[in-house]
Amino acid sequence: MLSGISPWSILLILIIVVVLFGTKKLRNVGADLGSAIKSFKKSSRDEDTTNKTVSSKSNTKEDK
Numbered sequence: 001m002l003s004g005i006s007p008w009s010i011l012l013i014l015i016i017v018v019v020l021f022g023t024k025k026l027r028n029v030g031a032d033l034g035s036a037i038k039s040f041k042k043s044s045r046d047e048d049t050t051n052k053t054v055s056s057k058s059n060t061k062e063d064k
Contacts, residue, residue, distance in 0.1 A: 018026065 021029075
């Protein structure tokens with residue numbers, strides 16, 4: 001599938017992207033994307049913890 005893309009093609013694409021958007025804007029986009037991913041991971045971990053806590057509390061109520 002990617003056998004037609006050479007390293008030179010990828011380098012050329014990267015150069016064009018840098019010229020079009022500039023390094024400062026790309027750095028900001030990268031930082032925003034990184035913080036969004038970090039926030040998503042944190043919220044999914046928090047949700048898993050909340051679900052485990054709720055399910056363990058409901059299990060103890062059912063036992064009584």
